[in-house]
Amino acid sequence: MLAKKRYSIILEMLDRDGTVHTAELVEALGVSSETVRKDLEELDRQGKLRRIHGGAVPLQQPEAPAPMVGYVALSTRNSLHMEEKQRIARRAAAMVEEGQVVALDYGSTSQVLAQALAARFQRLTVVTNSIQNALILADKPGFTVILTGGILSRDERTLVNDFPTGILDYVHVDILFLTVTGIDPVAGLTDQRLGEISMQNQMRNAASRVIVVADSSKFGRASLVRICPISAVEAIVTDGGVDPEQAAAVEACGARLILV
Structure with a gap:
């Protein structure tokens, strides 16, 4: 054309x-x-x-508002960028091997990934703090599903805690698929909720590999809660809508971008 x-x-x-x-x-x-x-x-x-x-x-339109950093409900997120999330989930699932231990945190992308894992594998151990993820995987007889335990967060259907010890002190995770709401070279990887940050970092500390799964709308945003620097993760699986300048800045921080 x-x-x-x-x-x-x-x-x-x-x-x-x-x-x-x-x-x-x-x-x-x-x-x-x-x-x-x-x-x-x-x-x-x-x-x-x-x-x-x-x-x-449009040229006459006023300056675009700053990216939303306040809380966005799970029901809303479950309707946003779903085609991109499905492509991301399929690519992320391809990084897993049969029989491995996988950790999933909470959120809409994590739920799509849980569905992709259920469709692709017969035998996995999945550690998660998401009740929704556990329900998605419950009908897979070859899957061992480990819920982290904690206090129920009703709006996210997750279990959160700040306990000094927990199940994640006693398990080894092959791959953690980390979801975030912001990816920024300066602020690093960020999320919108204080309640889940402790669990995300416990999962990260238990994992040999940490892979971020996030659609391109998360790039250039900095949400309220800082999880870790970009350099602390191996790779970010995202869609092709990432601005090339943003992509270069993120890769300069030490994480590999995998575009789908």
Whole structure:
């Protein structure tokens, strides 16, 4: 497709939707995220739109608000970026071997990953603080599901604790798949809830490998609670909508990006 035609489609989508996102344009145009980035830069230079992180807005639109860092309900997150989360989950599941011990924390991406593990494997041990994850895996007879224990957080359907000792002091985890709400080179990996941070770090300390699973909307955000620096994880599995500059900055911190 010629650049002129791509420009026309981008502007039509922008006029229709009020904003365009890199991931949507990659799918609509059938080109790479790098081509989309260059197209948006050129249209910005021509004064036809204003490029922002992860997409573009009309030229007359006021400055985009800062990324949301307050609490977003699980029911809402379960409807956002689901295609991306499914691709991420399939790629993450491919990093696991039959019979391994896997840790899953809480959240919508974690639940999609639990479904991917159930579909792919016959025998795993899964350590989780998510009641939803446990229910997803409960019908797999070859799976051993270990709930971490603690106090029920009703809105997230998770178990949280600040106890000095717990089950994670006595188990070895091959891979922890860590979910986050913010990925920023300076702030590191962040989350939105104080209650879960202790459990996430207990899982991280028990794991030989730590892999972050997060869609591209999490990049460039810094949420309330700092989990760990980016350098503390092996890799981040995400979708192709990541801004190349953000991707380079994250990889410079020491974590490998795996784009799906």
